[in-house]
Amino acid sequence: MIDLRPYKRRLAFLVLFVLATFLMPIWSQDNASIEATLSEYFEEYTAYKNQDQLDMAFDVLDKAQQFAESSLNEKGMIGTYNRFALLNLQRGDREKAEFYLARANRMLESYLSYPSGEGFSKFVEAKLLFSSDLNFRALQELNDAKKLSNDRNLLNNMVLLEGMIYMRIQDYEKASISFNALLVNTDPIEKNYLTTKAHLGLAQLYLQTEDFKESIKNSVNALELAQRNNFKTEFLESNEYLALAYEKDAQYKLALQYKENIVKIKDSIFTIDKLKAETNKADKLAMEDAKAVIARQDERIEELSESANRSEITAILTSAFLTIISLLAVSLYRNNQIKLKTNDLLQTKNRELQAARDAAVQAMEAKTNFLSTVSHELR
Template sequence: MIFLKPHHNRIYLLALLGLFWFANPLWSQGSETIDEKLAQYFKEYTTYKNEGKIDKALDILDEARKLSENSLNEKGTIDTYNRFALLNLQRGDTTNAEFFLARASKLLEDYKSYPSGEGFYKYVNARLLYNSDLNFQAIKSLEEAKTLSNDRNLLNNMLLLEGLIFINIEDYEKAAVSFNSLIVNTDDIEKAYLTARAHLGLADLNIRTEDYEESIKNGLSAIALAKANNFSIELLQATEYLAKANELRQNYKLALKYKESIVEIKDSIFTLDKVKAETNKADKLAMEEAKTEINRQDERIAALSESANRSEITAILTSAFLTIISLLAVSLYRNNQIKLKTNDLLQTKNKELQAARDAAVQAMEAKTNFLSTVSHELRTPLYAVTGLTHLLLEENPSANQKEHLKSLKFSGDYLLNFINDILQINKIDADKLEPSSIDFYLKKILSEVIDSLQQSAKQNKTKITLNYDDEIPQHLMSDPLKLSQIFINLIGNSIKFTKNGEVTMIAKLVKKEEENVTLYFEVKDTGIGISHEQQQHIFDSFEQGSIQINREYGGTGLGLTIVKSLLGLFDSEIQLRSQEGKGSSFFFELVLKSKDDIVDDIPFEMEQKEYDLNGLHVLVVEDNKINQVITKKMLNKRGVSCDIAENGLEAIDHANRNQYDGILMDIHMPGISGVEATIEIRKFDRETPIIALTAISLDDSLETFYAAGCNDVVTKPFKPEVFYQKLGENFFEHKQKKSAS
C-alpha cells in the first residue's frame, strides 16, 4: 500500500482538526477524558482476550479505533492498531496481524514522540517473529522494546515472551528465571493471567527436563487459575500438559482421563460457527480500515485537484487503485483462508471422531475377548465343582455333609448363572445374537417358566398367577428360547423382591392384522417397589437400586439389563411403573407372526422319557484330567462304560479302530479342536452319534457344531438330569434303532 509523505499527512490532519473542532462533540470532552475512555476499552479488551472471547475483544477494539480516529487521537489509534495485531496473532491470523502492525508502523513514522507506543509495537513484532520461529530476532526486538517503555503490564508480558523464547532455544535456566518471576507478579491488569501462563511455561519446561512431578504440580496450578478466571485456552493447554506428564510418568489411567477432557474442552472452544464468526469479524474490521484509508485518499485527491497538482493526483489515483486491488486480493485471500481453516477444523474433528470410534471399537473388542476368555476358563473348573458336588450328594453323605454340599451346589449354580448372564450381555453387545423364528406355543412357554420358579416362590411364600388371554393364537413364530429368558428374568426378579405376596404374569392379545399379532405382556408384583430416582438406572448393568438392597436380596443386577437387551432384538422396549412399598409392574408389547393354518398333529406337552443307559459304551474326548474323572464317574453310575481320548487326534484314532454307541466330544482342546476332529470322524463314520461338550464362548456357534456333524450340544457345566436326557435321546435311541434294523 502507498502512503503520502509525512508533511502531507500533517497538513491533512490539521485540516481535519479544524473541521472536527466544531463538528465533533468528542473533541470538546478533552483529550484527558478520551484517554480515560480508551484505557477502559483496553482493559475490557484484555479481559475478553484472556478469556478467549475474541469476538467481544474485536468489538471493543473497534469502538476504541472509532473513538481515537474521530477525536484525532494518534496515540489511541496506534495503541488500537497494536492490539488489533496482537489479537490476530492470538487467533493465528498472521495476515491480519501484519496488516494492523503495518498501520501502526506508518503512524509511528509520522508521530515520533510516542516511545511507549513504539515499545508496544516492538513487543508485538517480537511475538510475530517468535511465531515464525525467528527466536534470536525476537529477542533483539524485545530488548529494543524494553528501552522504549516502562509500562509494568507490558514489561511483564515481555518477560513471559522471553521465557517462551528461551524454552525454544533450550536455555532452560533463563526460562525458569522468567517464569518464576511471573509466579509472584503484582501486575495491576493481568496478575492471574500472567501467573497461569507462567505455570504453563514451567509445566512445559518440567516435561522437557523430565521432572514430571513438578510438571503435574504446575499443570494443576494453571488449571485452578484457568477455571477460576475462565481462561479457556490456558485450561486446554494445562490439560494437555497434564495428560502428557501423566503418560510419561506411566500413570495411564489419569492420562486417559485428561485426554478425554481435552476433546471436551476443544469442542467447547473451537467450533465451526465460532471460528467463522471471529474470522469474518476480523476480516470485516481490516476491510473497514482499508476502506477508511481509501476515503482519505479520495478527500486528498479532491483537495489536490483544486490546486491542479496533476502529477500528485496521478500518484494518489495510482495509490487508490492499488489499494482497491489490494483489498480485492486480500478479500479473495481471506475467503480462501476461511475455507482452509474450516476444512482444517473439519478434518481435525473427523480425525478426533475416528480416533474416538477406533478407541471405542478396540475397547469393545478387548472387553468382548476378555469376558469370552474368562467365562470359558471359569466354566472348566466350575464343571469340576458342580460335577463333584453331584457325585458326593449321590453317595449318601451324612446330614452335616449334605448341608454343606447343598450350600456348595447353590454357590456353584449361582456362579454359573452369573457367568451365563455376563456372556449373554456380551453376545448382545457384540451383535452376535439374533432371534430365530420357529413355531411355538406361548402358553406352554409361560407355564414352564412359572413351574421352574415355583420353588423360589414357595421360599418367599409368594403366589405366582398366570393371566392368559385364550384369544392369543396357539401357533406363533418367534424365538421361544429368548422369550423364555425374558420371562424367567422378569418373573424371577419379581419373586426375589416379593415376600408373602403375589406375582402375576399377564399375556393379552392387543390386535391381529393378517399374520401379524401384537401381544401385551406384564409382570406385576406386590413387592418392595422402586423409588422414582432408582427407576432412572434400574436397567443399567449391576444396578439393583441400592447397596442395601443388593446385600439383602443378593443377585448380580444383570437380569433387567438382559431383558432390555433381548427385547431390543425384537424391536421392543421394557417399561416400568412402580411405587415404593406398593410393588412394581414391568410391561412391553411384541409383534409376532401367527400360523393359524398349522394343524396340531403332535401335542405340545411332551413328557421326558426315563432312559436305561446300562450297557452303553461311549468315547469321552476330554483334555482336562479332572473333567475326565468326573464324566467317567457320572457315566459309570448309570452303567455306561467309556474310553478316554485326551485330544482330537486320539479321538479320531479311537473312533476309527473301535465301535461306540456315542461320542462325547470336548470342543476346546490343544492341537486340533473338537470341531475339526468331528469333521475327520464323519469322513469314515456317518452313523455314530456325537454330542459336543463345550464350555461355550462368545465366538462359538451352535450351527458350526451341527455343520461339523454333531448331533447335539451340551454346555459345561451341565445339570446331571440334562446330561442323562441327552445321552438317552441320542445314544440309547440310536442303539435301539440300530438293533431293530
Template sequence: MRIKLSHSKIRILLGVLLLFIFLKSAKGQQIDSLQNDIQSYFDRALQYQNKNEITLALEALDKAAELAQQKEDIKAWIDSYHKMALLYLKVDNEKSSVFFSDRAKGMLEEVAYPYGDAMQKYLEAIRLFNEGKNYLAIFSLEEARQLNNDRNFFNNILLTEGNIYLKLEKFEDASKNFNSLVINTDLKEKDYLATRAHLGLAKLHYTTENFEQSAIDGEKALKLAVANGFQNEMLEANHQLSQTYERLRKYDQALGSTRNLMLIQDSIFTVEKAKIDAKTADKIQIENMGDEIKRQDERIEDLSESANRSEITAILTSAFLTIISLLAVSLYRNNQIKLKTNDLLQTKNNELQAARDAAVSAMEAKTNFLSTVSHELRTPLYAVTGLTHLLLEENPNDSQKEHLKALKFSGDYLLNFINDILQINKIDAKKLEPLNIEFNLKKVLKEVIDSLQQSAKANKTKIILEYDEEIPGHLMSDPLKLSQVFMNLVGNALKFTKNGEVKVIARLLKKEEEDVTLYFEVADNGIGISKEQQENIFEGFEQGSVQINREYGGTGLGLTIVKSLLGLFDSKIRLESELGEGSSFFFELKLKSKDSVIDDIPFEITERDYNFKGLHLMIVEDNKINQVITKKMLTKKEITSDIASNGTEAIELAKNNEYDAILMDIHMPGISGEEATIEIRKFDKTTPIIALTAISLDDSLESFYAAGCNDVVTKPFKPEVFYQKIGENIFDKKVTNTA
C-alpha cells in the same frame, strides 16, 4: 468617545459569555470522558482476549480506535492498532496483524511516542519467534525493553523471552523468567501471567523429564485457568497433564485430562463460533481498509487541485533542463576533483575511526576497572563500618571513643566516595535509566530536608522549603533519582554555608492537561563561586580550588552526578553565583501528573521502634568476617540467627526450618543469591527475603525483585537502615496481611 450600552445589550453579552464558558467546559468534559472510555475499552478487550472471546475483544478495540480518531488522540489510535495486531497474531492471522502493525508504524513517523516504538519492536519479536528466528527475537525484545519500562509491558516481555529460552533449551534462563512471573504483582494481568508461567514451567519440567514437578505446575495452571475462565490455557493445561500423567503411569488421571481436553475443545472450537470470529475479524479489517482508501482518495483530490499548474511547471522545467545541460561539463570537472578529495577524506576518516575505537576501548576498560574496584572495596569497608558501630556500642572510654568516631567518619566518607564513583560509572555506561512511577513531590523534598537537618544544625544554617501548593499531588517520574539530585544540591549548599540559610524552591510553571512543567531552585548565601570556577564546577573532582577542597572536604563529584542525573530527564542544571554572596542552582523538569488519584494517605511517615526480641533469622553470607558482624548486630537486638555460607546451604535450611526473615547475600560462589531466592520461592512464598548486596555496575534491582526478594539493602549499610528494613518487612507486612 464613550459608548453607552443599554441594560438589554449588557444582558445579551453576559449570556453569550456564559454560553461560551459552558461550551468550553462541556468540550473539556467530553474529551476527558472519551479518554476514560478509550481506556475502558482497552481493559475490556484485554479481559476478552485472555478468555478467548475474540469477537468481543475485536469489537472493543474497534470502538477504542473510533473514539481515538474522534478525539484526534494519535497515541491512543496507535495503541488500538497495536492491540489489534497482537490479537490477530493470537489467532494466527499474520496478514491482518501486519496490516494494523504497518498502519501504527506509519503514524509513529508523525509523533514521538516511545511506548508505541516499544510495542512495534515487541510485535516484531513475536513474528521473528513464530518464524523460528529466536536470537533475533531476543534482540528485538531487548530493544523493546530499553524503550519502555511499563510494568505490564515488562512482564509480557519476560513471558515471551521465557518461551524463547524454552525453545532454545536454555532451561535455567527460562526457569528464572517463569518463576519471576509466578509471583508477579501486575495490576492488569496478574492471574493470566501466572497461569502462562506455570504452563511454561510445566513444559520445561516435562522436557527435562522432571515429570512430578511438571504435573504440579500443570495442575496450578489449570486451577488458575478454570478460576478465571482462560479457555485456551485450560486446553493447554489439560493437554500437558494428559501427557505428563501418562509418563508417570497414572493412567486414570491421564484419561481424565484427555476427557476434559475433548470437552473443552468441543465447547471452544465450534464451527459457529469460528464463523462469527472470522466474520467479525474480516468486517473490522475491511472497514479499516475502507477508511484508509477514503483518506488516500482525499489526498489525491487535494493533489488534483494543483493539476492546472502542471503546464506552467513543464515550461519552467524545459528552461531549467537547458540550464542544467550547460552546467553539466562544469559539474563533471568538479566531480573529478571531488573524487580525489573523497579518497583523501576516506583515509582521514579511517584514521579517526581507529582513534575513536581506541578511545571507546579505553573508556570501557576504565568503566570496568572502576566498577570492579568500587565493588570489591565494599566488602572490607563493611567490616570497618560494622566493627566500628559494634565497638561504639560497647561503652569505650573517652580516648577510644574519639578514635572510633574518627574511624567511623573515615568509613562513611570512603563509602560516599565509592557510591559517587559507582553512580557516575553507571551513568557513563548507560546502565542507569529513569523509572516512571507515581510519587508525591512534597514528600520527597521534605524527606531530603529532614535527612540533612543534622548537617544544617552543625553549620548553624536553616533550610527553608518554598513549595507551590498548585503543584499536583501525584506526579509520574523517578523519585529516587530526584532525591539524589536534591540530596547533592542541598548537601553541597550546606557544606559552603555557615550561619546562613539554604532555600529549596519548587514552583509550577505550566500545566496543560497531564503535562506539567516545574521550576526548581536551591539557593544559599554561602561563600559563592567565582566566574572562573563556574566554568568547570560541573566536571568530575572539581571543587573550585585546592584550598576549598582542604577546608571543606568532599570529592567534587556531587554536582557532576546532578548534571548526569538531570541529563536522564532531558534537563540542564544552571548556576548563578557571586563570590562572597552565595549561589543559586536551578533547573526545569517536564513531568506527567495524575490528577484523578485521590491523596488519602498523609505523606508524613514517622519512624517506628520495633521490638525484635524473639525473632529468628537466617544470614546467607560467604564472607566469614561479614557473618560475625551481621550476627553480632542481630544479637544486639536479641535476634537469634542461623548462618548459611552459600546458596545451597540456604535452600536446605529454609526447607527444614522456619524463619521470620532471610538476609540474602547476592554475590556468592556457586549458587548466587538470586538463584537461591528463586528456589526458596518454589516452596516458601511468604518469608521476607532481604537482599544484602554490594551493588556493582551490572546489577539490576529489578532482577532482585523479579527473583522474589522483598527488599534490598546495599552494603555497607547504616545500622539504623538495616534494622528499619528488617522491621518493615517482618512487622509491617504482617499488619498488611492481617488487614
C-alpha cells in the same frame, strides 16, 4: 509625554499568562478523560482476548479506534493498531497483523516522540518474528522494546514472550527465570492471566526436563486459574500437559482422565462452527476496518501534508519578505548617502560658480570704468 509601550507589553504578557493559566487545566482534563476512556476500552479488549472471545475483542477495538480518531488522539490510534495486529496474529492471520503494525509504524514516523508507542510496536514485531521461528531476532526486538517502554503490563508481556523464546531455543535456565518472575506479579490488567501463562511455561519446561512432579504441580495451578477466569485456551493446555505428565509418570488412569477431558473441552468450547463464526466476524470487521483506516489515514496524511506545505511556504515567503525588506533598507540607505554627497557637491559647485560670476561682474565693471576714464581723457 509618557511612553506607554512598556506598559502595553506587560499587559499583553499578563493576558497571555491568564489565558494559559485557565486553558491549560481544561486541556489537561480533556486529555486525561480521553486517556481514561481509551484505557477502559483496552482493558475490556484484553479481557475478551484472554478468554478467546475474539469477535467481542474485535468489536471493542473497533470502538476504541473510532473514539481515538474522533478525539484526534494519535497515541490512542497507535495503540489500537498495535492491538489489532496482536489480535490478528492470535487468530492466525499474519498478513493482517503485518498490515496493522505497518499502520502503527507509519503514524509513529509522523509523531515527534512517543517512546512507549515505539516499544509496543517493537513488541508486536518480536511476536511476529517469534511466530516465524526467528527467535534471536525476536530477542533483539524485545531488548530494544524494553528500553523504550515503562508500561508495567507491556513489560510483563515482554517477560512472558522472552520465556517462551528461551523455551524454544532450549535455554531452560533463562526460561525458568522469566516464568518464575511472573508467578507472583502485580500487573494492573492481566495479573491472573500472566500467572496462568507462567505456570503453563513451567509445566512445559519441567515436562521437557523430565521433572514430571513439578510439571503436574504447575499444570494443576494453571488449570485452577484458567477455570476460575474462563481462560479457554489455557484451560485446554493445562489438561494437555496433565495428560502428558501423568502418562510419563506412569499414572495412566489419571492420564486417561485428562485425555477424556481434552476431547470434551474441544467439543464444547472449540467447536468448528464457533471458530468459523469468529473467523467470518473478524474477517468482516477487519476488512471494513482496513478500508476505513486507509481512507481516514489518507485524508489525515493529506491534511498533514497540506499543513506542512503551507507552513513551509509561509516560512519561505516570510524569509523572502524579510530579505527583500533588508535589501530595500540597504538600497535606500545607500541612495540616501549618495543623494547627500551629491547635494554637498552641487552646493559646493554652486558656491564656486557664484564666486566666479561675482568676480566676472566686478571685472566687467572695472573694465567699463577704465574705458570710460580713458575716453574722457582723450576728449
